[in-house]
Amino acid sequence: MQKNPYVNLISLTEDDFNSGHVLFRHDELNAVYAWDTGIAIGHFLGGLKAGIILGTYCANCRKTVTPPRIFCEWCFRPMQGFVQLSDTGIVNTFSICYVTWDVKRISEPEIPAVIEIDGASPGHGFLHKLGEVSPAEVQIGMRVQAVWKPPEERSGSITDILYFRKI
Amino acid sequence: MNLRKVAVVGAGMTQFVRRAKETPQELAYKAVRTALDSCELTLNDIEAVCLGTAPDSFDGFHMNGEYLSQAAGAFRKPYMRSFVGGGTGVFVPIQGWYHVASGLFDVVLVVAEEKMSSYYPHAQAAFLTIFDHTIERPLKPNLLWIFALEMNRYMTTYGLSKADIARVSVLHKRNAADHPCALLGDTTITVEDVLQSETLAWPVQRLDVSPISDGAVALVLAAEHVARRITDKPVWIEGVGWCLDTAYWTNRDLAYPRYVEKAAKMAYEMAGIKEPRKEIHIAEPYDPFDYKVLHHLEGLQLAERGKSIELYLNGDAERTGNLPICPSGGLLGVGNPIAAAGLMKVAELFWQLRGEAGQRQVPGNPKRGLAQAWGDLMQVGTVIILGR
Numbered sequence: 260m261q262k263n264p265y266v267n268l269i270s271l272t273e274d275d276f277n278s279g280h281v282l283f284r285h286d287e288l289n290a291v292y293a294w295d296t297g298i299a300i301g302h303f304l305g306g307l308k309a310g311i312i313l314g315t316y317c318a319n320c321r322k323t324v325t326p327p328r329i330f331c332e333w334c335f336r337p338m339q340g341f342v343q344l345s346d347t348g349i350v351n352t353f354s355i356c357y358v359t360w361d362v363k364r365i366s367e368p369e370i371p372a373v374i375e376i377d378g379a380s381p382g383h384g385f386l387h388k389l390g391e392v393s394p395a396e397v398q399i400g401m402r403v404q405a406v407w408k409p410p411e412e413r414s415g416s417i418t419d420i421l422y423f424r425k426i
Numbered sequence: 427m428n429l430r431k432v433a434v435v436g437a438g439m440t441q442f443v444r445r446a447k448e449t450p451q452e453l454a455y456k457a458v459r460t461a462l463d464s465c466e467l468t469l470n471d472i473e474a475v476c477l478g479t480a481p482d483s484f485d486g487f488h489m490n491g492e493y494l495s496q497a498a499g500a501f502r503k504p505y506m507r508s509f510v511g512g513g514t515g516v517f518v519p520i521q522g523w524y525h526v527a528s529g530l531f532d533v534v535l536v537v538a539e540e541k542m543s544s545y546y547p548h549a550q551a552a553f554l555t556i557f558d559h560t561i562e563r564p565l566k567p568n569l570l571w572i573f574a575l576e577m578n579r580y581m582t583t584y585g586l587s588k589a590d591i592a593r594v595s596v597l598h599k600r601n602a603a604d605h606p607c608a609l610l611g612d613t614t615i616t617v618e619d620v621l622q623s624e625t626l627a628w629p630v631q632r633l634d635v636s637p638i639s640d641g642a643v644a645l646v647l648a649a650e651h652v653a654r655r656i657t658d659k660p661v662w663i664e665g666v667g668w669c670l671d672t673a674y675w676t677n678r679d680l681a682y683p684r685y686v687e688k689a690a691k692m693a694y695e696m697a698g699i700k701e702p703r704k705e706i707h708i709a710e711p712y713d714p715f716d717y718k719v720l721h722h723l724e725g726l727q728l729a730e731r732g733k734s735i736e737l738y739l740n741g742d743a744e745r746t747g748n749l750p751i752c753p754s755g756g757l758l759g760v761g762n763p764i765a766a767a768g769l770m771k772v773a774e775l776f777w778q779l780r781g782e783a784g785q786r787q788v789p790g791n792p793k794r795g796l797a798q799a800w801g802d803l804m805q806v807g808t809v810i811i812l813g814r
Contacts, residue, residue, distance in 0.1 A: 264464050264777070265606040266440045266456045268640070269447035281447065285546070288486060294559045304560070324677060326561055332672050352582070352680060354574030356627040360566060362548045368628075371571045373579075373676045383677045386562050386571075394628075399582045417561045 299327040302341055308415040310407055312344045314379050322380045344378035346405040347426065351375045351384055355394045368394055374403060374423055390422030402426050429527040433653035433660030434519075434812065436465030436646035437773040441607045442761030445543040446640035450485060451497035453642040454539040457766075458499045461535070461644035465656050472646075473531040475500035477507045478518030478538040480764035480801075483552040484545050498537040498644075511556075512714065512801025513668070514538065515643075515768015516808035520666040522647045523810075527663075532649045539642040540763035549638045556803055570635075572804055574627035576680045577717045581629065583681040584732030586720075588629060592620035593738040594716035595633050598752050601745065602759020604785040607770075609639055609761035620716075636714045639761035643769040645776070659780045664794070665699070665811035667692030673803050686725025686798065686807035693796070693809040694727075702727050706811075707792035708778055709749060710771035712799045713756040722798055723751070725807065750788045753778060768799035768808070775812045 275281045296304055299315060303326055306313040314325035315338035322331065323342050330337055353372035357365055370392070375384040389397060390406065403423035413419040438460025440446075440453055448456070454477075462468065477498045482490045491507030498505070508514060508521045515538050522536035542549040553569040581591065596615050603611030615633075623632035646656075653660040669692070671678060671685035678684075690702070699705045711722035723734035728749065737743040743751040754760055754774035757767045775795035777783040794813040800806060 262460075262463050264438045264460055264773075266438065266460050268441045268443050268453070268456075270441070270443040271445045271447050273445075286486070292559070296560055300560050324674070326558075326674065326676075328674070332674075351676075352575045352579035354571055354578060354627045354629070355625075356568070356571060356574065357624075358568065358570065358626050360554055360568040361551045362568075371565070371567065371575065373575055373680070382679060385676045386565060386567065388565060399578065416564055418564050 299329045303327050304415040307417065307419040308413045310410065312346050312376055312405070314342045314344050314376070316340060316342045323378065324383050325376050325379045326385050342378065344376050348374040348376040348384060348403060350389070350397065350399055350401045350403060352399055353389060353397050370394060370397060372423065387420060388422045389424070391424040396425070430529055431650040432523050432526040432663045433648055433650065434645050434663065434776045435648045435653050435656045435660055436461045436467065437644070437776045438464050439607055439643040439770060439773055440641050442609045442639045442641035442763055444609060444637060444639060446541065450490070450494055450539055450541045453541060453640060454494050454497040454537055457539070457642035457644040458535060458537055461646050465646050467533070467646060467656065469499050471533050472499055472503065472535045473533050474504040474525055475535045475537065476518050476522040476525060477505065478509065478514040478765040478769065479507065480509065480511065480514055480540055481552060483555065484540065484542050484549060486544060494539060499535050510802055510806045510808065512712065512764055513768065513799045513806040513808040514765040514801065515770070516772060516797055516799035516810055517668060518765065518769060519645060519647070519772050519810055520668060520808060522645070523663045523666055526647050526649050532652045534647045536645040536647060536769070537642070538765040538769035540766045541640045542638045542763060543640050570627035570630055572675065573715050574630045576804065577629050577715065579680040580717055580721055586735055589617055589621060590735050590739065591717050591720065592617045594713070594719050595620050595758050597738060597743060598713060598756040598758040601753055601786065602755025605755045605760050608755050608759055609637055610759050611755060630715065634716045636757035636762035639763040641761060641763040641766045643766045643773050645769065645773060659814070661776050661779045661812050661814050663810060664813045665693035665697030667696070667809040669807050670802065671805040673805060675804050682731060683721055683725035683800070683807060685805060686722055686800065687727065689807035689809045690726045693811050697811045699811070703749070706749070706794055706796045708753060708775060708788055708795035709751050710754060710756070710774055710795065710797040711751065712768065713752055713758050714762055716758060718800065719751065722800065726796065726798060726809070745786070745788050753783070753786050753788050771797035771799070772810055772812070779812060779814045
């Protein structure tokens with residue numbers, strides 16, 4: 260005997276909430292953290308404060324990665340040490356984003372990008388944003404350079420780099 | 427390895443809706459009750475329960491698996507929740523499979539539930555904590571970024587157009603019009619509609635994306651000797667595979683999902699499949715965004731790199747084509763309650779291979795199907811192959 264395997268639900272709309280047609284409870288969670296940076300990212304942030312970008316080098320795989328970590332996931336050996344990389348690179352990929360994290364619309368789009376950093380092994384980079392460029396001009400493969408905050412304003416944060424600009 | 431054969435013997439699912447009045451427990455119960463009824467079993471016949479549900483942050487309380495346990499039929503039974511982000515919906519039947527294949531249990535319930543609508547103002551924000559807290563979150567990212575970045579890398583690498591990729595969304599939403607549980611079925615949607623929809627994070631537009639949804643799906647799995655007593659039409663789990671790539675996603679080749687390839691090869695080897703393009707008759711690759719299907723078909727070895735779009739351009743992907751893709755309507759059409767969406771794909775294979783998919787039925791008595799899901803920080807591939 261084959262029974263119907265599909266069950267209907269009671270589907271609500273936003274209006275049902277706004278007009279009080281349904282009972283619900285609204286609450287906010289309090290979640291506050293102090294995250295330790297760890298060893299590798301601690302060095303990385305210290306580098307950013309000094310205006311340099313760091314990676315780590317695996318002597319076994321002959322690979323330089325950024326963001327840095329203390330171990331290599333390919334050979335699972337400890338990294339040999341930190342390497343100073345350039346503050347230039349190429350755009351691996353980008354987006355032109357018209358919404359915020361909570362899906363509010365913004366008229367001036369943000370341009371997040373993955374930047375492959377010069378001095379790291381090919382294909383290795385991190386997430387940041389592009390600036391001083393119109394969305395229509397941005398291309399994958401475009402060469403870019405970090406635009407830094409003035410030294411006295413840097414705090415040891417990824418935002419010590421304001422954005423990357425076209426060179 | 428001395429593994430027992432495992433069959434899917436029953437399935438049930440709720441409608442997928444934007445906002446359900448039902449609580450997560452009520453959703454899970456409805457799907458489980460229906461799955462048990464579909465194979466005329468009672469909870470007494472169930473020896474263990476495997477549950478999949480995505481981040482606790484959707485529901486706003488910790489230990490969602492424990493909260494859901496009795497609604498999933500796990501009262502006073504061995505029970506475990508698994509979670510690999512969006513990959514969960516296909517991982518949880520894999521977990522069920524090894525519970526039975528190992529010989530530990532004969533009959534196991536597999537349940538996937540998701541209620542995304544509780545999160546305010548928008549469930550997308552619940553995903554923010556997947557980003558690295560120190561070097562990514564200060565940039566105020568949103569979830570769309572990673573998809574947009576990957577889509578752009580993929581389409582630029584292979585020179586694909588937005589208009590071609592939109593064909594995926596159109597086919598899936600049209601297919602979904604035949605699914606009784608679908609949220610976004612639409613028989614009249616066109617490529618032009620997709621291209622005209624609002625740009626959220628270029629290249630991602632509104633109709634490239636699957637909707638926030640609530641829903642639940644359940645399957646009953648049984649060992650061979652029990653399965654043959656429960657049903658004349660068992661559908662066998664022939665292969666499973668899963669794999670995680672590095673969480674350093676900005677160090678990966680975003681144009682090709684290597685982790686999906688490795689998961690698929692594990693499943694093909696177990697199923698004895700040498701030529702997947704000939705031996706897989708239906709594919710349900712994970713489709714939260716239209717380009718992801720193309721990306722996954724290539725990782726699954728069902729198309730050459732950069733060429734999977736041809737399946738859509740030449741009609742192979744349609745239900746009547748050579749390789750029907752997402753005959754259910756997929757996440758783009760049926761909806762995307764994360765874990766439940768992946769398990770919906772496995773349930774679809776079950777119904778398709780038994781000839782019970784109604785208006786969605788793929789013709790020609792398909793014998794073998796594959797479902798795949800993807801998730802975590804764009805790094806996990808989960809694959810299951812069903813056959814009869």
